[in-house]
Amino acid sequence: xxxxxxxxxxxxxxxxxxxxxxxxxxxxxxxxxxxxxxxxxxxxxxxxxxxxxxxxxxxxxxxxxxxxxxxxxxxxxxxxxxxxxxxxxxxxxxxxxxxxxxxxxxxxxxxxxxxxxxxxxxxxxxxxxxxxxxxxxxxxxxxxxxxxxxxxxxxxxxxxxxxxxxxxxxxxxxxxxxxxxxxxxxxxxxxxxxxxxxxxxxxxxxxxxxxxxxxxxxxxxxxxxxxxxxxxxxxxxxxxxxxxxxxxxxxxxxxxxxxxxxxxxxxxxxxxxxxxxxxxxxxxxxxxxxxxxxxxxxxxxxxxxxxxxxxxxxxxxxxxxxxxxxxxxxxxxxxxxxxxxxxxxxxxxxxxxxxxxxxxxxxxxxxxxxxxxxxxxxxxxxxxxxxxxxxxxxxxxxxxxxxxxxxxxxxxxxxxxxxxxxxxxxxxxxxxxxxxxxxxxxxxxxxxxxxxxxxxxxxxxxxxxxxxxxxxxxxxxxxxxxxxxxxxxxxxxxxxxxxxxxxxxxxxxxxxxxxxxxxxxxxxxxxxxxxxxxxxxxxxxxxxxxxxxxxxxxxxxxxxxxxxxxxxxxxxxxxxxxxxxxxxxxxxxxxxxxxxxxxxxxxxxxxxxxxxxxxxxxxxxxxxxxxxxxxxxxxxxxxxxxxxxxxxxxxxxxxxxxxxxxxxxxxxxxxxxxxxxxxxxxxxxxxxxxxxxxxxxxxxxxxxxxxxxxxxxxxxxxxxxxxxxxxxxxxxxxxxxxxxxxxxxxxxxxxxxxxxxxxxxxxxxxxxxxxxxxxxxxxxxxxxxxxxxxxxxxxxxxxxxxxxxxxxxxxxxxxxxxxxxxxxxxxxxxxxxxxxxxxxxxxxxxxxxxxxxxxxxxxxxxxxxxxxxxxxxxxxxxxxxxxxxxxx
Amino acid sequence: xxxxxxxxxxxxxxxxxxxxxxxxxxxxxxxxxxxxxxxxxxxxxxxxxxxxxxxxxxxxxxxxxxx
Numbered sequence: 025x026x027x028x029x030x031x032x033x034x035x036x037x038x039x040x041x042x043x044x045x046x047x048x049x050x051x052x053x054x055x056x057x058x059x060x061x062x063x064x065x066x067x068x069x070x071x072x073x074x075x076x077x078x079x080x081x082x083x084x085x086x087x088x089x090x091x092x093x094x095x096x097x098x099x100x101x102x103x104x105x106x107x108x109x110x111x112x113x114x115x116x117x118x119x120x121x122x123x124x125x126x127x128x129x130x131x132x133x134x135x136x137x138x139x140x141x142x143x144x145x146x147x148x149x150x151x152x153x154x155x156x157x158x159x160x161x162x163x164x165x166x167x168x169x170x171x172x173x174x175x176x177x178x179x180x181x182x183x184x185x186x187x188x189x190x191x192x193x194x195x196x197x198x199x200x201x202x203x204x205x206x207x208x209x210x211x212x213x214x215x216x217x218x219x220x221x222x223x224x225x226x227x228x229x230x231x232x233x234x235x236x237x238x239x240x241x242x243x244x245x246x247x248x249x250x251x252x253x254x255x256x257x258x259x260x261x262x263x264x265x266x267x268x269x270x271x272x273x274x275x276x277x278x279x280x281x282x283x284x285x286x287x288x289x290x291x292x293x294x295x296x297x298x299x300x301x302x303x304x305x306x307x308x309x310x311x312x313x314x315x316x317x318x319x320x321x322x323x324x325x326x327x328x329x330x331x332x333x334x335x336x337x338x339x340x341x342x343x344x345x346x347x348x349x350x351x352x353x354x355x356x357x358x359x360x361x362x363x364x365x366x367x368x369x370x371x372x373x374x375x376x377x378x379x380x381x382x383x384x385x386x387x388x389x390x391x392x393x394x395x396x397x398x399x400x401x402x403x404x405x406x407x408x409x410x411x412x413x414x415x416x417x418x419x420x421x422x423x424x425x426x427x428x429x430x431x432x433x434x435x436x437x438x439x440x441x442x443x444x445x446x447x448x449x450x451x452x453x454x455x456x457x458x459x460x461x462x463x464x465x466x467x468x469x470x471x472x473x474x475x476x477x478x479x480x481x482x483x484x485x486x487x488x489x490x491x492x493x494x495x496x497x498x499x500x501x502x503x504x505x506x507x508x509x510x511x512x513x514x515x516x517x518x519x520x521x522x523x524x525x526x527x528x529x530x531x532x533x534x535x536x537x538x539x540x541x542x543x544x545x546x547x548x549x550x551x552x553x554x555x556x557x558x559x560x561x562x563x564x565x566x567x568x569x570x571x572x573x574x575x576x577x578x579x580x581x582x583x584x585x586x587x588x589x590x591x592x593x594x595x596x597x598x599x600x601x602x603x604x605x606x607x608x609x610x611x612x613x614x615x616x617x618x619x620x621x622x623x624x625x626x627x628x629x630x631x632x633x634x635x636x637x638x639x640x641x642x643x644x645x646x647x648x649x650x651x652x653x654x655x656x657x658x659x660x661x662x663x664x665x666x667x668x669x670x671x672x673x674x675x676x677x678x679x680x681x682x683x684x685x686x687x688x689x690x691x692x693x694x695x696x697x698x699x700x701x702x703x704x705x706x707x708x709x710x711x712x713x714x715x716x717x718x719x720x721x722x723x724x725x726x727x728x729x730x731x732x733x734x735x736x737x738x739x740x741x742x743x744x745x746x747x748x749x750x751x752x753x754x755x756x757x758x759x760x761x762x763x764x765x766x767x768x769x770x771x772x773x774x775x776x777x778x779x780x781x782x783x784x785x786x787x788x789x790x791x792x793x794x795x796x797x798x799x800x801x802x803x804x805x806x807x808x809x810x811x812x813x814x815x816x817x818x819x820x821x822x823x824x825x826x827x828x829x830x831x832x833x834x835x836x837x838x839x840x841x842x843x844x845x846x847x848x849x850x851x852x853x854x855x856x857x858x859x860x861x862x863x864x865x866x867x868x869x870x871x872x873x874x875x876x877x878x879x880x881x882x883x884x885x886x887x888x889x890x891x892x893x894x895x896x897x898x899x900x901x902x903x904x905x906x907x908x909x910x911x912x
Numbered sequence: 913x914x915x916x917x918x919x920x921x922x923x924x925x926x927x928x929x930x931x932x933x934x935x936x937x938x939x940x941x942x943x944x945x946x947x948x949x950x951x952x953x954x955x956x957x958x959x960x961x962x963x964x965x966x967x968x969x970x971x972x973x974x975x976x977x978x979x
Contacts, residue, residue: 069966069969070966070967070969071969175966231969233969234969258924259923259924259943259944260923260924260925260926260928260929261921261923261924261926261929261968261969261970262923262969263969264923264926264928264929264968265926267928268928333967334967334968334969336967337932337964337967337968338928338932338968340932341928341929341931341932341968342928342931344931345927345928345930345931
């Protein structure tokens with residue numbers, strides 16, 4: 025398993041109760057809920073004193089001998105451990121003795137009371153995490169108390185209102201009232217007269233951060249009982265005003281220190297010394313901590329010092345204003361520190377935040393490729409955009425701009441432009457960059473140029489030291505070294521990025537082999553690379569290679585292997601938070617699609633909605649369009665507004681079908697079938713034409729929809745045999761589920777026309793293919809027609825019986841409650857459909873007969889057939905049923 | 913495809929705030945009202961800006977968009 029970059033706990037995930045800063049006063053007015061069954065919630069904006077309140081509660085509980093576990097969520101995007109993992113760790117840290125049961129179980133049946141505090145929950149984004157948390161609240165042991173806190177309740181926790189009672193504190197509640205403010209100042213050895221206290225409360229609104237600043241100012245002020253000059257007059261943002269007052273009071277050395285160190289979010293002592301060049305950094309930090317409220321310090325692990333966030337923001341703005349040159353210098357120094365400590369991502373974030381494009385360019389040159397391979401494309405994209413705006417282009421920025429959209433290249437013109445621009449200055453670039461460029465050129469190149477481009481790639485590969493180890497076994501040996509955990513990459517290549525670039529270049533070789541029809545060889549190349557990338561620390565690269573393997577296998581019709589690769593991708597593509605790069609997005613979609621076909625997911629709609637919402641269409645059309653289509657199919661199956669849904673799907677395919685033939689392929693059968701059901705033949709014909717135009721007349725999908733369209737017409741016999749022929753000797757198949765639909769259609773027709781034995785064997789054929797990849801969805805589509813074919817045959821299906829039972833089970837569970845299924849042959853003949861449309865109008869049978877130019881008896885016969893198919897006995901019921909099924 | 917956003921905050925314009933939002937145009941409308949205007953590329957940038965304002969503990973009184 026490729027290791028993802030270890031998420032260091034000091035990167036702002038807090039898993040222990042923070043120490044109480046000196047001088048914190050208790051606030052008896054704000055009490056934890058007495059009963060542990062009641063959830064306590066604290067939602068207040070920055071600087072209101074929320075975290076302080078929580079730690080007060082925590083320390084009080086601990087003083088009473090109760091166990092407290094604390095989880096403070098970090099703000100970053102990108103992969104991080106799931107919430108349940110964090111809670112696990114936090115609970116373990118809070119207990120003196122190791123647990124012998126898993127934490128999840130311990131929370132459901134607790135021996136002794138315990139409290140779980142969640143801070144900074146406004147950072148909660150992942151649906152999986154939210155569902156987990158809600159589940160925990162519902163199922164925990166009554167003696168486990170839960171506290172939820174953050175700047176605002178995240179929308180994903182909206183459902184918590186359905187949970188048991190809660191006590192909620194908001195900003196207004198946390199604001200200090202007059203009496204509390206008086207105590208606040210008293211604790212800091214400052215007494216104010218009534219007038220001053222009034223002014224203080226009014227001006228600060230009881231906001232904790234401002235009160236702290238004010239008190240800090242007074243501690244250093246010459247005559248401590250006076251409020252700052254212009255305190256009631258100045259209408260600047262209060263914290264802004266107070267910060268500058270406090271800074272005025274500091275000695276130049278301390279002010280200088282703050283200036284230099286405020287550029288970063290958190291510092292350790294060694295970092296502070298490096299940054300300021302002062303050996304007494306520790307003393308200064310301690311002084312600042314005890315004399316102002318600007319610094320606090322977490323004594324766990326490495327002793328990290330942080331500045332209060334509100335104050336930090338003002339500090340930065342204020343200091344930037346005062347001394348721009350010094351500020352810029354500190355940023356550069358901090359960036360150097362980060363780069364030396366292999367935290368290129370923090371370096372990039374800092375440069376972006378401070379707008380330091382020169383440092384940004386250097387960091388991107390050095391570590392950009394590595395960050396992309398790790399999966400941090402989102403960060404690199406932002407950096408590249410900033411450099412572009414500053415007009416700082418280089419070979420590396422061009423190559424990376426192309427790399428981030430690999431391997432799907434949604435914006436082809438732009439990619440080609442970058443590759444061409446990079447080509448002009450390639451000579452001076454590092455080998456890894458040239459390797460990446462050559463690979464991308466092959467992947468993007470037209471067929472005619474491919475061999476030339478491939479030669480270029482081979483030439484660059486020849487420059488890689490230890491080039492002979494590039495072939496098959498050699499890579500595996502290198503991988504073995506890596507698995508030993510030795511300083512692995514340098515053992516073979518001396519450069520981690522180079523190793524990744526070499527693996528990446530395998531994609532080009534595989535693509536070339538496939539284009540040459542040497543498909544087996546292509547698969548071998550890419551499988552080889554996949555095996556090696558398992559040991560690389562770079563998840564993105566491994567995913568991209570898995571994806572390629574899956575696609576190559578699928579194109580060869582090797583569906584089971586393709587599905588196996590999807591499985592592996594599923595376990596790797598973390599389900600936490602929005603995808604940070606295109607590959608992850610594609611993989612998540614592929615996983616969701618597989619779950620759709622297998623009918624194994626409970627929350628398919630949610631997963632799809634997440635994907636669609638997370639990515640703007642321009643950025644990832646390759647994911648958003650198919651995801652929307654899948655969403656419509658899922659709605660069709662669940663009978664949700666069938667009419668609107670099919671119209672939406674129709675519009676989607678008409679607008680985007682040309683660019684997304686794969687999507688047309690997996691929708692093709694249901695699209696045409698639904699158009700036939702809910703609209704007229706003319707529109708259905710348009711749908712058929714769309715499919716044949718995008719997928720080719722000889723594709724199995726086209727043959728299938730043409731057959732469907734010609735049901736119960738004079739051409740039925742002909743299309744039926746054409747379909748069977750195409751199933752037995754397929755020309756092209758775009759999607760692995762199409763053959764299942766095909767056999768099922770033939771089976772259905774055989775059943776309708778009474779050829780039951782033939783139907784038996786056709787059903788088995790459908791099952792055989794579906795079983796290979798556990799595909800159940802085709803049996804459930806279309807009013808569960810396929811499942812109904814299976815029901816009477818259960819027990820006679822031999823080795824496929826188990827699978828068939830699982831299909832029938834899945835079908836039953838998907839049925840919307842109270843929805844009666846339509847009778848066996850739910851296909852209406854064209855004439856029946858016309859008459860059905862007449863039913864809602866209050867016309868008598870003779871009126872309909874006149875309109876249709878048929879005898880009233882014929883009309884009545886048709887109507888009987890319609891009633892029978894709908895499973896009703898009267899006209900009104902028929903209309904109702906037809907509407908419910910979206911036929912009207 | 914950027915949209916112009918105008919965000920009104922309920923404090924006067926100080927040098928500090930001006931430099932905190934140096935990427936926006938800032939105009940003081942009254943002793944307790946300042947208007948920040950900027951061309952914002954996408955929702956992500958807007959949310960980032962709102963978070964920066966929240967980090968400073970400043971109250972927002974109005975947001976307007978002009979595509």
